Amino acid sequence: MSEEKSAGSDVKEGEETLREETAESAPEVAEHDKLAKLEAELAEAKAAVLYARADAQNMVRRAQKETDDARTYAVTQFARDILSVADNLSRALAAIPDEMRADDKMKGLVAGLEATGRELETVFGRHGISKVESMGQPLDPNRHQAMMEVPSSDAEPGTVVQEIQSGYMIKDRLLRPALVGVAKKPD
Secondary structure, three states, X not given: OHHHHHHHHHHHHHHHHHHHHHHHHOHHHHHHHHXXXXXXXXXXHHHHHHHHHHHHHHHHXXXXXXXXXXXXXXXXXXXXXXXHHHHHHHHHHHHOOHHHHHOHHHHHHHHHHHHHHHHHHHHHHHOOEEEOOOOOOEOOOOOEEEEEEEEOOOOOOOEEEEXXXXXXXXXXXXXXXXXXXXXXXXX
């Protein structure tokens, strides 16, 4: 094999020597060689410029995406904190008995609390925060956190039958998973 390599390199050296000898006696061959060399260098330079442009364009796209993500998800921690306020407000509304809702003295308070809840939901929507749909849905470990299994003959096993705490998304990212009870076959 080493003989083949040395024979191949001998042939190349012979071709180069012959080319140089021919170029000395024929100037047009030398010019052609120079032109071919310059064209090859030009092609390399063009390819390098294209790669550099593509790289720069990718960097700009990446920076733009990072900026957009930072702008979109900058409020994530604040939104998580506000979710507990929304939970407390909805628990307070759910705890008001019907007789208090009917009482003329309490109607204003109840209406104010309900309006605050609606306004909070509107603000969430404006900022891309939405509730995760849970009830009747198959358990999705990317959106739900199963807290218990509930024996049920009405629902398919693995279906959410109880929502303990609402889950929320911010745009396309999970802000907080829904805490749920999942159906299982009765014993």
